[in-house]
Amino acid sequence: MSQPQLNRSKLPFTGRIVMFFIRHIQQAMASMGELWRNPVSSIMTMAVLGVSLSLPAALQVLVKNAESITRSWESAAQISLFIDEGRSEQAIQSLITRIKVFPEVADVSYVSRDQALEEFQTLSGFGDALSYLDRNPLPAVVMVTPTNRYSSPEGARELLQKLQQQPEVSFGRLDIEWLERLQAVVSLLERTVSAVAALLILAVVLIIGNTIRLAIMNRRTEIEVMKLVGATEGFIQRPFLYTGIWYGVIGGVLAWIIINLLVWYLDGALAELLGLYGSQMSMQALSFNELLQLVGVASFLGWLGSYISVRQHLRAIEPQ
Amino acid sequence: MIRFEQVSKVYPGGQKALTDVSFHLKQGEMAFLTGHSGAGKSTLLKLMTVIERPSAGKVWINGHNIADISRNQVPYLRRHIGMIFQNHHLLMDKSVFDNVALPLVIEGFSLGEIRKRVDGALDMVGLYGKDKHSPVMLSGGEQQRVGIARAIVNKPPLLLADEPTGNLDPKLSMDILRLFETFNDAGTSVLIATHDLGLIARMKYRTLTLKQGRMLGANELEPAGPGY
Numbered sequence: 001m002s003q004p005q006l007n008r009s010k011l012p013f014t015g016r017i018v019m020f021f022i023r024h025i026q027q028a029m030a031s032m033g034e035l036w037r038n039p040v041s042s043i044m045t046m047a048v049l050g051v052s053l054s055l056p057a058a059l060q061v062l063v064k065n066a067e068s069i070t071r072s073w074e075s076a077a078q079i080s081l082f083i084d085e086g087r088s089e090q091a092i093q094s095l096i097t098r099i100k101v102f103p104e105v106a107d108v109s110y111v112s113r114d115q116a117l118e119e120f121q122t123l124s125g126f127g128d129a130l131s132y133l134d135r136n137p138l139p140a141v142v143m144v145t146p147t148n149r150y151s152s153p154e155g156a157r158e159l160l161q162k163l164q165q166q167p168e169v170s171f172g173r174l175d176i177e178w179l180e181r182l183q184a185v186v187s188l189l190e191r192t193v194s195a196v197a198a199l200l201i202l203a204v205v206l207i208i209g210n211t212i213r214l215a216i217m218n219r220r221t222e223i224e225v226m227k228l229v230g231a232t233e234g235f236i237q238r239p240f241l242y243t244g245i246w247y248g249v250i251g252g253v254l255a256w257i258i259i260n261l262l263v264w265y266l267d268g269a270l271a272e273l274l275g276l277y278g279s280q281m282s283m284q285a286l287s288f289n290e291l292l293q294l295v296g297v298a299s300f301l302g303w304l305g306s307y308i309s310v311r312q313h314l315r316a317i318e319p320q
Numbered sequence: 321m322i323r324f325e326q327v328s329k330v331y332p333g334g335q336k337a338l339t340d341v342s343f344h345l346k347q348g349e350m351a352f353l354t355g356h357s358g359a360g361k362s363t364l365l366k367l368m369t370v371i372e373r374p375s376a377g378k379v380w381i382n383g384h385n386i387a388d389i390s391r392n393q394v395p396y397l398r399r400h401i402g403m404i405f406q407n408h409h410l411l412m413d414k415s416v417f418d419n420v421a422l423p424l425v426i427e428g429f430s431l432g433e434i435r436k437r438v439d440g441a442l443d444m445v446g447l448y449g450k451d452k453h454s455p456v457m458l459s460g461g462e463q464q465r466v467g468i469a470r471a472i473v474n475k476p477p478l479l480l481a482d483e484p485t486g487n488l489d490p491k492l493s494m495d496i497l498r499l500f501e502t503f504n505d506a507g508t509s510v511l512i513a514t515h516d517l518g519l520i521a522r523m524k525y526r527t528l529t530l531k532q533g534r535m536l537g538a539n540e541l542e543p544a545g546p547g548y
Binding site (some may be wrong): 020022222231 | 369371392395396397398399403409410411422423426427428429430470
């Protein structure tokens with residue numbers, strides 16, 4: 001027996017497309033209005049979301065700043081080459097000329113034995129003791145600054161190997177241990193941030209899911225009526241999905257505001273601390289691009305939380 | 321319009337609600353469905369609106385076998401059916417206009433079209449100009465008529481009414497039935513479930529009677545043909 005196809009809509013195709021967008025905008029605005037009309041509960045939820053999102057974002061800011069600090073220190077990595085005693089000044093100059101043309105080398109500076117002695121006398125405070133020695137015990141030093149590409153611990157070590165093969169060099173020294181430690185600390189920090197961020201993101205999804213669940217329960221009768229008069233699940237779930245997205249958007253903006261307040265509060269103290277280390281850096285807050293990313297991620301989380309909730313609870317509601 | 325062929329319904333747990341029910345409501349026909357509470361009226365209505373599905377037998381609604389209708393298609397089938405309830409299922413926090421407009425909003429009509437049709441539907445049930453009221457401000461009879469306006473606003477070929485006069489006095493009940501007659505005159509098929517036997521007696525329409533899950537009277541099913 002042939003059956004007529006169930007017609008999806010009485011409207012023509014183009015009208016359907018236009019109405020699809022109009023309806024989406026209407027439902028998005030209606031969801032916003034719904035939040036506006038119940039300000040107390042929605043503000044509480046948004047505040048919770050803002051705080052939850054601000055923590056991973058704050059950690060992100062921390063990592064970003066830590067990275068920029070280590071980067072500035074990394075580029076200061078230098079290799080000291082101690083020259084064999086008894087090499088003539090000419091031999092040393094020819095060594096310097098040779099090293100300068102290495103592609104890995106950015107800059108070379110030279111501290112002669114006499115200069116080294118002078119420096120030691122003024123800086124160490126043992127100047128008087130040195131005058132008892134009958135000859136200068138200090139070696140000449142060639143300081144090599146690697147190019148950016150070779151300033152990482154591995155790259156610098158490689159360059160050090162190469163430089164140590166020069167006959168004039170007695171031994172070379174790369175003071176890199178502290179740099180490796182710093183890198184280890186930063187990567188530990190990054191991992192911690194990822195783990196904490198993952199947990200907090202999960203919390204955001206659960207909070208939104210639960211909020212939407214309550215909203216669905218509150219509108220149970222309305223959902224039953226809509227199902228009875230022929231509303232599709234898509235139509236019924238859309239306002240809830242938009243509510244979730246709005247929660248995410250506003251939570252994200254709140255988090256951004258919290259971060260900027262936090263950076264503003266910490267910046268003075270940090271500048272003082274870094275000033276003690278002779279560094280001139282200030283903390284970077286979130287840029288506009290990062291604000292967009294934060295809000296984008298937050299609204300996706302809002303959508304995800306409400307989608308999970310809607311999938312679970314909307315189907316369970318059937319007209320009686 | 322509605323055709324049941326040897327339909328049985330057993331709920332999980334073994335409770336038998338309908339046994340071997342067959343009947344045919346023709347296109348443009350108006351009929352009553354009656355029986356004591358527990359006789360299976362609600363189950364029958366739930367099968368027609370695909371809230372429940374039959375355990376055995378076939379149910380045809382407006383030419384569609386509901387066994388062939390997937391979960392996703394159910395809403396589209398329900399748009400062919402205007403439903404009216406005893407407790408009218410109005411949304412009390414929305415205006416009369418919003419309540420009546422709901423089926424049109426769901427189908428995606430433009431606002432202008434919605435306004436035109438809602439005004440028309442409210443005019444038919446005698447509530448023209450009350451669109452801005454809240455249902456709470458209306459009397460029981462008026463609320464029921466809002467429910468009827470919502471059921472007919474998208475001009476469905478079939479009206480199902482579940483105890484539409486349950487809470488109303490005889491005069492108001494008669495008014496509501498007259499309203500159904502006007503829709504029937506316009507070609508809409510109407511099935512009214514009621515236990516108000518006095519009301520049925522005063523009307524000339526066919527009566528389907530359920531007793532303990534069975535349809536009383538001769539098995540009036542003719543062979544399947546065109547026209548349903």
